[in-house]
Amino acid sequence: MKLNEAGTVLLRTHGLRAGYGPIEVISDVSITVKAGRITALLGANGAGKTSLIRALCGMVKAEGEIHLGERSIRGLRPEQIARLGVAQVPEGRGTFADLTVEENLRVGSFARREAAGFDEALERVYGWLPRLKERRWQLAGSLSGGEQQMVAIGRALVAQPKVLLLDEPTFGLAPRIAMEVIQILRNLQVESPMGILLAEQNMALALKVADDGYVLSNGRVLAAGAASALREDPIARAAYLGEA
Numbered sequence: 325m326k327l328n329e330a331g332t333v334l335l336r337t338h339g340l341r342a343g344y345g346p347i348e349v350i351s352d353v354s355i356t357v358k359a360g361r362i363t364a365l366l367g368a369n370g371a372g373k374t375s376l377i378r379a380l381c382g383m384v385k386a387e388g389e390i391h392l393g394e395r396s397i398r399g400l401r402p403e404q405i406a407r408l409g410v411a412q413v414p415e416g417r418g419t420f421a422d423l424t425v426e427e428n429l430r431v432g433s434f435a436r437r438e439a440a441g442f443d444e445a446l447e448r449v450y451g452w453l454p455r456l457k458e459r460r461w462q463l464a465g466s467l468s469g470g471e472q473q474m475v476a477i478g479r480a481l482v483a484q485p486k487v488l489l490l491d492e493p494t495f496g497l498a499p500r501i502a503m504e505v506i507q508i509l510r511n512l513q514v515e516s517p518m519g520i521l522l523a524e525q526n527m528a529l530a531l532k533v534a535d536d537g538y539v540l541s542n543g544r545v546l547a548a549g550a551a552s553a554l555r556e557d558p559i560a561r562a563a564y565l566g567e568a
Contacts, residue, residue, distance in 0.1 A: 364537030409486035421465025
């Protein structure tokens with residue numbers, strides 16, 4: 325089965341542990357991200373969502389298994405993992421305020437697996453995010469919070485990743501704008517074969533778009549399953565409220 329076929333496991337971990345120095349913040353975590361599907365990573369603030377994403381990107385020292393397709397990527401440098409097809413949209417967006425929208429998107433080209441075809445990739449991103457094309461020569465710092473989040477997503481998409489990791493993409497956004505961002509992810513799911521891992525504290529919002537998910541608490545998976553089941557899972561709800 326090819327990696328771009330719907331349902332193929334693109335990214336998986338088994339018994340993953342990660343932390344900072346002697347402090348372990350991710351313990352025995354096993355997850356999968358599949359092509360053409362959105363997987364939610366849920367949990368209250370401090371549950372370990374950001375640390376897990378950083379471990380997947382090679383930004384935090386990890387033990388256990390991390391595979392992209394059949395290839396182990398644990399221990400690789402972040403830039404190596406990015407070039408293999410894992411793109412991250414970090415919490416806080418990380419846009420360059422003094423660069424234009426298009427210049428910000430061009431930053432994403434450094435992580436492309438193939439040097440050729442950037443203009444085609446850029447036009448594809450503008451097709452997914454038409455507002456960015458309208459603002460392409462505008463400084464990113466002059467955009468609204470929601471538009472800056474779109475720039476951050478677009479910058480990751482320019483790299484044409486196999487797997488897209490998003491860390492709290494709706495944080496700090498008004499509900500209407502947050503729903504716009506979620507709709508973008510839904511459109512990507514339909515139009516692209518990539519797998520999406522969506523880390524969100526807003527459980528209700530994430531489960532509107534996710535196919536399945538995992539609930540983290542204190543760095544461990546407390547619950548996992550189809551999004552429809554997690555909506556009604558009392559353990560998932562307790563973890564979302566920070567009670568687990």
